[in-house]
Amino acid sequence: MKNDDPNIRWVEEPEMTFLEKTYLPLFLDGLTTTARHLVGRKITVQFPEERHHFPEPLRYRGVHRLNRDEQGRVKCVACFLCATACPAHCIDIEAAPSPWPDREKYPVRFNIDELRCIFCGMCEEACPVNAIELTTLYDLSGHSREEMIFDKEKLLSVYDQTKDAEPPLWMLEKAARSGSTAGDSGAHNGGAGDFGGGPSAAAS
C-alpha cells in the first residue's frame, strides 16, 4: 500500500486545550489507579515465603512425575508415546519385559531432561495409562546439568512427594467410578485402558 492510496484516511492529532497542556488531569488519573491498588485486594504472592495456590492442580504444567499403581509399582507401560509426542525430544526410555505376571512391558530406564523440556504437556496428553503427569512444582533448580536429568527413581519420588496434595488422575477416576453407577463405565473405555488387567478383565 502506497502513501497516496485512496483507501488510507489521514487523521490529524487534535489540538490540546490549556488544561491538557498542564498534564494535571492525566497526573491525577494515574495517581487514582495507584491509590486504588494500594487499598484493593492483593493478587501478588510473596514468593519464597508464600507459595502460589492452584485450585486445579491437574491443569498446571510443572515438573513431571511418574505415577505408581495401587501396588506401588511404576504405572508406566513403556509404550514410548510420550517420547514420540515430545516436541523437545527430552524423554529417553529403555523398555524391557516386565518381571510381573500381570504386566507385559515396563521401563527399566526413564529419563527426562528437565532443562530441555518446554513444559507443553504433550507427554501427559499422549499417555494411554495416565502414568506421566505434570505437577504444580514450578520452582525447579539444580547445581548441574546432570542433576536436571531426572531418572525413574527421581520421577517416582516426585510422585511420592505430591500424591497427597494432588492425587493422580487414575485415582480420581477410580473414585468417580466407584461412586457413580455402573452405567457410565463405557465412557472410560478408550482412555483409561489398563494393560494390567489380564485376560480375565477382558471377559468381565
Next chain:
Amino acid sequence: MPKAYIDGREIELRPGERLNGIQAAARAGIEIPHYCWHPGLSVVGSCRMCLVEVGTRDAESGRIIMLPKLMPACNTPIKDGTVLVTNSEKVARARAMVEEDLLLRHPIDCSICDKAGECRLQDYHFQYGQGERRAEIRPFTSRKRDLGDVTLFIDRCVMCGRCVRFTREVSGSSELLVIRRGAQEEIDVLSDLPLHNPLSGNVVDLCPVGALADKDFLYKQRVWYLRRSPGVCTLCATGCSIWVEQNQDRVYRIKPRENPAVNQWWICNAGRYGYPLVHDPRRLRGVTRRGGGSAVPLDGNVFSREIPQQLRAAGKLALVLSPFLTVEEAYLACLWIRGLDAAAEITVGPIPREGDDQRFPGGFVISAEKCPNRLGVEEIAAHFRPNGRSYAEWLEAAGRGEFGGIWVAGGYVRPWIDEAAAARMRHARLLVVQDLFPSPVSDGADYVLAAAAFAETEGSYVNARHRLQTARRAVRPPLDNRPAGPLFWELLGRSGLYDPRRVLSEVAAEITYFSAASGEIPDVGIDLRVDRLAEVAPRPGTV
C-alpha cells in the same frame, strides 16, 4: 493379448502368466487387503480379507456376468476376460465385517505391542474397518507362549497360518501347528520339538500382526523410530538383500529385502541376528602406531602423510585382500599399492568356510562360504596380478622374508589367522593391518587401522552366483575410524568425498568381468555373466 478388468481398469496378461486377483490388482495399482496370502507361500484363502466381486466378460458381446457371491481374490486365477470389482459397497461391507470379527478377540494392546506402526490389523482397521464398535472391547494383556526361537502372543494372533505354512514349505522343518478349532484355534509346537531352524526368524516378518515377536528385538525400539537403508548381508556368499534398520547410528534389526534373484523374501537367522558385531566393544578403534610393546593413537592425517614414504622405503610390497572388502575398496587398494611398487604382490586372504551349503525346500541356500565377495575380490586381484600366488604360497614367501612391506586389508568378522601365519607376516619390515577385530597379526603390526563393518560401508559385493549388488551405508563408523574406501581414495590423492559409484564405473570400464556394472545398479543387483553369455551364445537368427 489376454486382458483382465479390475475396477474398470484394463490390464494385459503376458502369455503363460499365472496371476491371482491380488497380483493382478496390484498391477492395476489397486491394493486388495489380505492377511493369509503371501507370494512365497501356498494359497489357503482362510482370512477372507481379500473378498472381491468376480465375473467374466464375454469378448464378443462385451456382456459381463458376475458371480452372486464374493470370492477370495488370492484364490482367483486371472484369465482372459476376468472382471474384478474391489470398490463396491458389498466388498467394503465384507472387509469391515472381517475386521470387526478379528478385533473381537484382539487385546488392542497396541501401545505395548512391538508390531504397532507396521501392523496389518492396524492399517486395515483404519482403512477398511468401521468407525465405531458394536461390542464392548477392553484392552487386556495377551497370553504369551515360548515357541523356541520366537515368542508367541497368543491373543494377538489372527490365525492367518502364514508361519505354519512357512515352516512346512520353505524351511521344511514343520515345527509349527494349529491346535484346537474355531474360536479356540491357537498356534503351537509339540513340547519336545520347539521352533528351531536356521530360517525361523522369517516367521516374525511373515506375521501380519504382533503375534510372533522377535526375542532379539522385543521392546528395544518402537518401529517408527527406525530408518532403513538397503544393504547386502555379508555373512555368507549368498549375499541376501537386506534392510538395515537403525536409529541414531545404532543398528537395531535386519529385515529381508525382497529380491527374486537372490533370497526372495527370506534371510537366515545368522544374517538377521549377526548385526551386533557392528557395535561390538572389542572392535579395533581408530589408527594406532605400534612398536616396542606400546600402541600410540595416531591422527588419521598424519598416518596418510607418513605411510607412503615408509612403504616405499620398505622395499618389495605385498597386499592381502580379504573377501570381506567391497569391489571398490579392493580396486582402490590395488591401484594404490601398484602406484607405490609396480611389482607389488597381490593375494586374496583365506576364505572362511563352514561345512556344506545348506539348501531348504523353498529354494533358499545358506552358503558354506562365509564371506560376501570372494569372486569380486579374486577378479580384481587377478586383473592387477595375473597368475598371482595363492594365499598359502604367498604365506610361504612371506615367511622367507621376500616382502619388505605388507598391507593386510582385512575386515574379517571372525578369527581368521593363527599365530604361525602371523609370525610369517612379521618377517616384513613394515606391517600395516586394517581389520575389524584384534588378531595375532594385528598384535604384531606396526600400524593398525580399524576397518568399517558392513552397515558402515557403501559399496558392491559379488555373490556366489556372480550377482553384483550394492549396499548403502546405514550408520556412520566411529569418528576416528578410517574405513578402507575413503582411506585409499585419499591416499590416491583423489579430490572430494569417496564416491563408490564413480569407482565402480571405473572398474566396469577397466575389467571385463565387471563390464555389466557400468550403469545404474538396480535394487536387485545385476548378473555379471549377462555380457559374457552374449559373447559366447550365438545371436538369434545367425545360426
